Amino acid sequence: MKLLIIDDDRETTSVLSAVLTAQQLTVDVAPDAQTALALLQTVPYDLIVLDVILPDADGISLCRTIRQQQQTIPILLLTAKDAVGDRVAGLEAGADDYLTKPYDSAELLARIRTLLRRGQTPITETLTWGALQVDPQACRVTYQGNPIKLTPKEYRLLELFLRYPHRVFDRKALLDHAWSIDECPGEEAVTTQIRGLRRKLEAAGLPTDPIETLYGLGYRLRAWQPDPPSPELDIGKQEAIAAIRQMWQEFQGRLQEQLSLLEKASSHLANQTLTPTQQQQAQSTAHRLIGSLSAYGQPEAAILARHIEQGFAAPQSAIALQLTSLLQQLRQATTQPFFAKAPASSTASQPPLTHRILAIAPNLTLLQPLQTAAPNWGCHLDTATDLTSARQQLLTQTPDAIILDLDFPDTQKTGLTLLTQIKRLGPTPVLILTQQDRLRDSPSKTLRDRITVARLGADAYLQKPASPSDIWRVIHRLLHRFDPITAKLLIVDDDPDLLTRLQTQLQPWGFQVTGLSDPSQFWSVLQTTRPDLLLLDVSMPEYSGIDLCRVVRCDAHWYALPILFLSAHADANTLHKALSVGADDYVLKPIAEADLIQRILQRLGRTSALEGMPILR
Template sequence: MRILLVDDDELLAQRLAEFLASQHYVVDVVFDGEAGWSYAQATTYDLIVLDINLPKLNGVQLCQKLRQARYSSPILLLTAQGDSSDKVVGLDAGADDYLVKPCTLTELSARIRALLRRPSTLVSPLLQAGDLSINPNTCEVTYQDQLLVLSPKEYSLLELFLRHPQRIFSSTVILEHLWNFDDTPGEETVRTHIKRLRRKLKAAGANTIIDTVYGMGYRLQAPPPPAAPSPPARETAATGLPPTAANPRETTIPELDLPGPDPKDEARQAAIALWEKFKPPILNRLISLDQAVAALRSGELSEALRQTAAGDAHKLSGSLGMFGFPEGSRLSQAIGRWLRPPTVSSENAGQLEALVAALRQELQKLPQSPAETPPLPAAAPTDPDQPPEPDPPPRRPPDLSIKVLAVDDDVTILETLQMLLPRWGIEPITLSNPLQLWEVLASEVPDLLILDVDMPDINGIDLCHLIRNDDLWNGLPILFLTAHREPQIILKLYSAGADDYVAKPFAEPELMTRIFNRIERNRLLQTWRKPSP
């Protein structure tokens, strides 16, 4: 469980952080209200602990701002002001609880556990999955009443799965939940902890508690279906023969191990067919790059042509990787950098021309199997601790209708989403003109909005700002799909109110996982907000 602690008393904050870390919480610490707001926008916390007397933005103001932005996680106020009026102000601002300093660490820990239990429907404080049980009060894990000794990260990982038994967690999301910003390792660390946790569970007799969902991540194993009842003994007693012998028609035909089509060849053919469909409009984008090179050599590159060429390079960098040209995506990114001021100049025309020529040559090759090629069924690897492999899309429940509106001026991206989303049970709505967004929102009422950053007339970040300030649509989940990877751009996305972002070129399982997680979270929040009958 991840906690944000906002307190300007550095010594106290350090002591609280150390104590909470000893209770297996992941803690981020900041010392003013504005930093607390930025951190809360950058990631999802299970709970926020706020001091009231904070510099720049006090705790009550920060609490109000978070609630106005539809932030739903529990908020605990910490302050030395114990008057009833102060408590009323804090609770009216949206806080879930109020603790007066000085307080004991055990009381703070108890308040935090109580707040973290509130969204759950569990009557018991224990988290259970079959014979496996976690007691968050004592941080003890047992399987069939046998005590398991886990490391702090192994405990936190298992607690995360038991608190969200139906959710699939990618390695990236696990890192966001269990490591703070100052100590975030690579995804290999997640696989290592999963492997160690599985080994300890297996040693205790729990062999398959954690499932690998290939291409998406990990989740708690669903309970096994009930065994089919055995046929009554009297049906076989009449003949004294097993069922298949009693009825000659009920024979078992052995499965023949016949060689089937090679999945790699099928994926490659699908990639080539997809490339042939989108090849003409993509190659047309090279025209503006050639024109920019020629104008740059003659010293007559206009600002309008530079912007057009830079925009086409940006679009190519976001789409070529999905069509099986990762090197083409890298070359397009390099071309886009050369076309930015002050890099663009006649002295650099040679380097830019070489990059465009290399890009054109790269696109004469056959594509590799792209990330968005429909995944083919494959046998699961023998080692469940190997990195997840692509898996066929899961079937969506027939009663779960999902609409996703994608706004992007890159038509190839929109057409790709139109082909991709229906395979996952999602109805795609695409829009290339961002100025028509409000009209389409009103007519279609989507469950999630996908935005690009760079678009004509109005960019995606400004659109996100407008949506978050709109009383009707400010709760709509927003996911950015962009070729931008610069930290300052990503920070702007979250500051504008984005829920998540995926970088182009994107992998289909990652995009689908993030879409489903956001929609599921939003629907759960709507359920929790409904008044009890």
């Protein structure tokens, strides 16, 4: 938690800062009202301790100014004035509490904690991440009940991540929260503190690093994944399996109708009598079958349905024979009883095998652990130990993703040649594995290797040795990187035509887009729509985008909302002004659709590149 003390008495602020810092609170000091207002525009504070007498203004007037700026930060007036009239004036100006000097430190801390408890996140609650617990009241960190000793900076960073689990913090934001303004460290100080925090958490026994690095964006708390419960202890699983098995039996009638429809469409295709309506119906039917069969744990049948869908997507009489063969295989595959290939107890503890992955590597010591772990990730793993067999498998079926080890005995070039051939066949995502010799390879050669692989179309790059979980985590992200986006966007621009065009461009991506042409309605629309990202035009009548950005950055709830400016002004002065008031990005008009979407995804932390990257340290 971060506090701002506004007082020109150095003795008072020094002692008060020492008391509060000992409670793991971060403290900034402003000696006058002007400095305080400047800090409040750029730094998010959790509480203000305000003296009534200041060199350039009185504290009551400053309190009133802060409230007029729509800031809801708790304010504690700390002053030597103890008259009833002074108390009333302070409270009416918007102060939340009033404490006279001299004061008792215990009473001051109690009042501060009381004010912090009134915020959205109580300071006394226990923050948890699995078995990791942070008690803000006692400033105590434990894992499985055992204490972990952290430095004050490490503690503040960990508490911040647990208090705001879904927020991405860049290094500047972490400096603002965990360091006071008079310390003035570089951004490398954040990296050093997080590295030390990770080491202590690992030494305490945490099996997974709770802090996730998002390359190019910053850090956030990793989503906690509980260990799957033991199948023997879950009494309800057998009942669930029985219910799903019954649903599978009931599904058989509809399945036969769908297969008959597809076979009829295939026959029309062979006779060149397939109508566009029949084509669309067949394609939709095959597409529905992919999801149905995957849900029932029939991965092989789902893959056949996918090939059938692709066949009807661009129907030609030449592929009618292939469709007939695929439909025969699909009928045969769906005659098997539900979960016939595995005992019910083991199947219930694993997700349906909805993806087929091909791993190409010369070393069985890599392939065997991957094979064992594949079902836990809902994947069926095919393997190839040489490039010839890999090419044969690629000719007979298209995997959902490929793991390609470049370290073949003869030369790495053969693996790169195969990568080129894979990318010519289609957009199948490819994860590259390779061994870097740290003793011989220079950084420049390592960079050249990565650039070569990236230019050939690789989707992810992982250095060996890598654990099966690391490899499968990257594959999982590659498979799901195009999941629908559900972020809410609010666009404020006085050009109705531009608003309509932007909504048309962004909505197909899954964004929920609200357009606003009247900036005077901004605050009410913001509160109603509660967007995940804000796009502001710079020049608008009555209120400019600069004005609206200032309002957002001054608000205790909305200060962290990502903001992109849309502007026709390319001059450095306007750009500097936008960034100085808190803009996250600046997009020039005319707006290129691909560039805008990429920037939006970056600010939301959901770019496909990030989703496909392994965790960086």
